[in-house]
Amino acid sequence: MMNNNKKQEILGKQQKYLFPNHLLYYTTPLPLERGEGMYVWDVDGRQYLDFFAGILTTSVGHSRPEVNEAVREQTEKLIHTSTLYPHEQYVNLAEKLAQIAPGDISVSYFLPSGSAANETAVFLAQLHTGYQEIIALRHGYSGRSSMGMTLTGQASWRIGGTRISGIKHALNPYCYRCPLKMTYPSCGVACAQDVEDTIRTTTSGRVAAFLAEPIQGVGGFITAPPEYFKIVQDIVRQYGGLFISDEVQTGFGRTGNKWWGIEQSDVQPDIMTMAKGIANGFPLANVMTTPEIAESTRNAGLTISTFGGNPVACAASLAVMDILEEEATPENSAKMGQLLRDGLLNLQEKYPVIGDVRGMSLMQGLELVKDPVSKEPAPDAANHLLQSTQEQGLLIGKGGLYGNVMRIAPPLITNEEHIEEALQKLDRALGDVQKAV
Numbered sequence: 001m002m003n004n005n006k007k008q009e010i011l012g013k014q015q016k017y018l019f020p021n022h023l024l025y026y027t028t029p030l031p032l033e034r035g036e037g038m039y040v041w042d043v044d045g046r047q048y049l050d051f052f053a054g055i056l057t058t059s060v061g062h063s064r065p066e067v068n069e070a071v072r073e074q075t076e077k078l079i080h081t082s083t084l085y086p087h088e089q090y091v092n093l094a095e096k097l098a099q100i101a102p103g104d105i106s107v108s109y110f111l112p113s114g115s116a117a118n119e120t121a122v123f124l125a126q127l128h129t130g131y132q133e134i135i136a137l138r139h140g141y142s143g144r145s146s147m148g149m150t151l152t153g154q155a156s157w158r159i160g161g162t163r164i165s166g167i168k169h170a171l172n173p174y175c176y177r178c179p180l181k182m183t184y185p186s187c188g189v190a191c192a193q194d195v196e197d198t199i200r201t202t203t204s205g206r207v208a209a210f211l212a213e214p215i216q217g218v219g220g221f222i223t224a225p226p227e228y229f230k231i232v233q234d235i236v237r238q239y240g241g242l243f244i245s246d247e248v249q250t251g252f253g254r255t256g257n258k259w260w261g262i263e264q265s266d267v268q269p270d271i272m273t274m275a276k277g278i279a280n281g282f283p284l285a286n287v288m289t290t291p292e293i294a295e296s297t298r299n300a301g302l303t304i305s306t307f308g309g310n311p312v313a314c315a316a317s318l319a320v321m322d323i324l325e326e327e328a329t330p331e332n333s334a335k336m337g338q339l340l341r342d343g344l345l346n347l348q349e350k351y352p353v354i355g356d357v358r359g360m361s362l363m364q365g366l367e368l369v370k371d372p373v374s375k376e377p378a379p380d381a382a383n384h385l386l387q388s389t390q391e392q393g394l395l396i397g398k399g400g401l402y403g404n405v406m407r408i409a410p411p412l413i414t415n416e417e418h419i420e421e422a423l424q425k426l427d428r429a430l431g432d433v434q435k436a437v
């Protein structure tokens with residue numbers, strides 16, 4: 001192999017100089033070197049079709065020239081200001097986001113990560129309502145700060161235990177493994193009622209907010225029935241709480257035909273958090289809310305974010321927004337997502353290891369099981385499939401509480417040919433895995 005020494009050198013330094021708890025994909029971790037559009041290349045020069053987009057982040061593809069150009073221009077002008085000084089890029093981005101946000105959500109606070117955005121959203125809800133307690137969902141993922149890990153509903157992502165009090169977790173709408181052992185739609189979305197039961201039995205009876213992802217990302221692309229969030233919002237309002245939609249994975253058109261995942265449920269959130277796809281990989285996140293809720297922060301004390309709203313990241317994001325509006329539109333996500341989903345459903349008929357195909361548009365999950373009747377989770381098959389897809393030259397993700405869900409979420413610029421190529425590679429990899437189940 002051409003660059004084998006380079007690969008060994010990178011992996012050697014990773015092992016010696018980085019924390020050992022970095023989660024790395026593949027039996028031998030994969031050092032990447034460059035990217036272009038839908039493809040990335042490793043240090044050995046091997047090409048991969050990227051259907052995970054660096055965890056749903058390179059929304060408009062790798063090394064997109066318009067984004068690179070915007071970054072170059074801004075880098076030459078001014079790289080950093082801190083939030084002490086307003087600048088053109090971040091006010092323009094805030095204005096742009098206000099145009100595509102639902103309802104009267106129009107006021108932003110930029111931050112460097114999704115974890116920081118969720119933390120800020122929770123403080124904002126507490127400040128506005130005067131209540132402290134928060135309801136989150138089991139299997140959810142909210143970040144790696146103390147608040148993020150406590151909001152998260154999966155033990156393995158809560159390193160060192162939870163530290164924040166007043167956060168409670170309701171049952172999640174996991175239809176494939178219904179926590180109430182019921183079946184949709186005859187269940188009448190009974191799981192939504194658990195939000196009320198949780199408030200009445202585990203809180204003071206007044207809550208600051210309910211926080212959830214419209215599709216649970218790290219949780220394994222768990223997708224609620226369409227009525228679920230509306231029922232939950234009505235309940236949460238009765239107990240004084242705001243609705244926080246974590247759009248870190250579902251935002252920017254990924255779920256199809258709408259800009260935001262929560263719009264699929266016809267729910268008007270009070271606060272939204274976003275990150276990942278917002279700037280194609282530049283570290284940027286945002287909390288958005290209504291002018292009325294934002295007003296609660298006016299005399300609440302001092303706050304800054306050193307890297308929040310960084311001019312280069314905001315310039316990248318503005319270029320991303322143009323591409324999303326003109327080319328990688330929410331309509332394109334819906335159209336391409338349908339093709340992808342149809343292909344995955346065909347693969348499910350061929351390979352019984354696929355117990356469930358779920359998600360929306362360009363956010364599709366495959367839950368792998370030992371057999372479709374017992375539905376026993378098959379984490380070994382998921383590891384095998386991850387490895388086999390890499391060998392086929394395809395990058396996809398993995399997740400779920402049981403480690404058995406494949407996450408397929410390409411950049412939003414994906415076209416028919418990319419989807420066809422991904423499905424062929426998946427087909428070959430699944431053939432390999434099915435033999436071993």
Ligand SMILES: Cc1ncc(COP(=O)(O)O)c(C=O)c1O
Pocket residue numbers: 055112113114115116118141142143144213217218246247248249275276
């Ligand atoms: C839904 C969701 N919220 C929040 C976060 C945290 O974002 P970050 O890793 O940028 O802190 C993530 C990260 O994967 C996420 O998927």
